[in-house]
Amino acid sequence: MRSIVKEFPGVKALDGVTFDLYEGEFHSLVGENGAGKSTLMKTLSGVYPYGTYGGDIVIDGETRQFKTIRDSEKAGVAIIFQELSLVKELTVGENIFLGREPSKFGLINWSALYQKATRLLKDLRLPIDPRVPVGNLGIGQQQLVEIAKALSQNAKILVLDEPTAALTESEVETLFSILRDLKERGVGMIYISHKLDEVFQMSDRITVLRDGKTIGTEDAKNLTKDKVIARMVGREVGDIFPKTSHEFGETAMEVRNLTAYDLDNPDKKIVDDVSFKVRKGEVLGIAGLMGAGRSELLMSIFGAWQSRSSGEVLVEGRPVSIGSPSEAIKNGIGFVTEDRKRFGLLLEQPIVDNMSLAGLKKISGAFLTHRSRETVAAKGAMQSLKVKANSPMTVAGTLSGGNQQKVVLGKWLLTHPKVLFLDEPTRGIDVGAKQEIYSEINKLAKEGLAIVMVSSELPEVLGLSDRVIVLHEGKLTGEFTKTEATPEKVMAAATGNG
Numbered sequence: 104m105r106s107i108v109k110e111f112p113g114v115k116a117l118d119g120v121t122f123d124l125y126e127g128e129f130h131s132l133v134g135e136n137g138a139g140k141s142t143l144m145k146t147l148s149g150v151y152p153y154g155t156y157g158g159d160i161v162i163d164g165e166t167r168q169f170k171t172i173r174d175s176e177k178a179g180v181a182i183i184f185q186e187l188s189l190v191k192e193l194t195v196g197e198n199i200f201l202g203r204e205p206s207k208f209g210l211i212n213w214s215a216l217y218q219k220a221t222r223l224l225k226d227l228r229l230p231i232d233p234r235v236p237v238g239n240l241g242i243g244q245q246q247l248v249e250i251a252k253a254l255s256q257n258a259k260i261l262v263l264d265e266p267t268a269a270l271t272e273s274e275v276e277t278l279f280s281i282l283r284d285l286k287e288r289g290v291g292m293i294y295i296s297h298k299l300d301e302v303f304q305m306s307d308r309i310t311v312l313r314d315g316k317t318i319g320t321e322d323a324k325n326l327t328k329d330k331v332i333a334r335m336v337g338r339e340v341g342d343i344f345p346k347t348s349h350e351f352g353e354t355a356m357e358v359r360n361l362t363a364y365d366l367d368n369p370d371k372k373i374v375d376d377v378s379f380k381v382r383k384g385e386v387l388g389i390a391g392l393m394g395a396g397r398s399e400l401l402m403s404i405f406g407a408w409q410s411r412s413s414g415e416v417l418v419e420g421r422p423v424s425i426g427s428p429s430e431a432i433k434n435g436i437g438f439v440t441e442d443r444k445r446f447g448l449l450l451e452q453p454i455v456d457n458m459s460l461a462g463l464k465k466i467s468g469a470f471l472t473h474r475s476r477e478t479v480a481a482k483g484a485m486q487s488l489k490v491k492a493n494s495p496m497t498v499a500g501t502l503s504g505g506n507q508q509k510v511v512l513g514k515w516l517l518t519h520p521k522v523l524f525l526d527e528p529t530r531g532i533d534v535g536a537k538q539e540i541y542s543e544i545n546k547l548a549k550e551g552l553a554i555v556m557v558s559s560e561l562p563e564v565l566g567l568s569d570r571v572i573v574l575h576e577g578k579l580t581g582e583f584t585k586t587e588a589t590p591e592k593v594m595a596a597a598t599g600n601g
Contacts, residue, residue, distance in 0.1 A: 200255060242367040282305065382553060
């Protein structure tokens with residue numbers, strides 16, 4: 104891949120990235136969240152078609168122009184995304200050959216399909232019955248079926264994007280055994296992972312991306328974890344963040360021994376025995392890489408996690424029982440969710456309805472709604488947060504991303520929370536809107552609100568937080584004061600090397 108450039112509205116996701124792969128090589132691609140790793144691989148695999156990016160893709164000495172995923176598959180490229188693409192109602196064999204079923208006289212030849220699937224699974228040493236519905240398998244076996252599906256296309260280049268995120272240790276070892284066999288057969292593999300132990304265990308070479316640019320490629324034997332982390336981080340926290348000097352009060356919320364289990368694999372802990380406190384007037388940052396359990400931790404506390412969980416939550420020293428978001432709101436917890444369009448806003452409704460939604464009883468009354476009270480409250484919040492809109496009746500879906508985020512923030516502030524959760528509070532908004540959100544976070548902390556913030560942007564965590572806790576694979580692996588929290592220390596803890 105030569106000088107690849109990929110832009111989205113207002114964002115240059117890839118800025119002249121160059122990447123190469125040898126036959127039979129295991130080449131890891133690492134970087135912080137948002138560095139451009141997945142975007143680069145989506146370009147290679149035809150998810151982003153030719154014409155939507157700049158640069159060249161060259162395979163076996165020939166420049167290729169993929170217009171669809173099928174075009175890249177024909178050229179020998181197979182990609183396995185972190186989110187599996189299997190149809191759980193269909194059998195293993197049906198999934199492996201979906202869209203490429205062997206046929207006879209225009210009809211699917213089921214006998215041939217299952218014979219081919221059996222041979223493939225046996226060749227990969229996978230003890231899986233091809234006639235079993237995929238939904239009956241555990242998430243680890245489903246991941247292995249996804250790999251079998253990719254290899255059924257005679258892939259010469261296999262891309263794996265965070266393939267072990269949902270696997271147990273034994274399933275990871277099974278996967279690596281298969282990958283070693285594939286390497287001996289000459290399959291080139293591109294491995295994307297935040298788990299540096301795995302990266303160093305398997306890699307021939309390692310390429311680091313940062314901010315959409317290639318930082319460097321080097322033989323794994325010449326690198327250390329510390330060197331890779333330094334290249335991943337590689338920048339200072341800028342002046343975009345407000346100068347903070349918060350005065351802390353009493354403990355606003357305490358979480359004790361919280362454990363939450365994976366939705367798809369009920370025996371796997373996604374949050375593992377995490378405890379922490381946040382004080383009034385404090386911004387507590389939660390750092391960690393993708394799949395570390397940060398969002399799941401907040402959702403479990405808030406009563407929004409759909410799998411089982413255990414632990415204890417205290418608000419202002421009082422134990423509380425939270426089984427649903429409505430109970431969390433009653434106990435003084437607000438939650439600006441990661442995906443504002445899916446979980447934070449009613450896009451087709453006006454600003455006033457969105458802002459009054461979570462605190463309707465407080466704003467409008469317990470029995471009858473008073474539109475005038477809602478409008479006054481919404482106008483006040485719009486003015487305080489500098490929402491750019493003609494009136495509270497402006498439809499939320501017509502606003503820019505930054506103004507939509509301010510509406511979501513206003514919604515929760517109108518509940519008068521004691522603790523405010525912020526999950527990726529500036530995702531998808533421009534720098535100007537980010538600065539306004541940062542100033543508001545600083546202002547709220549100075550007013551005594553306890554804030555717990557998750558962000559995938561390490562400079563954001565370091566620039567806003569009074570204290571930082573770090574998660575790795577669901578476990579708390581580090582805690583740092585503002586002066587202790589350096590990019591290198593936090594990234595080391597986030598990769599399990601703290």
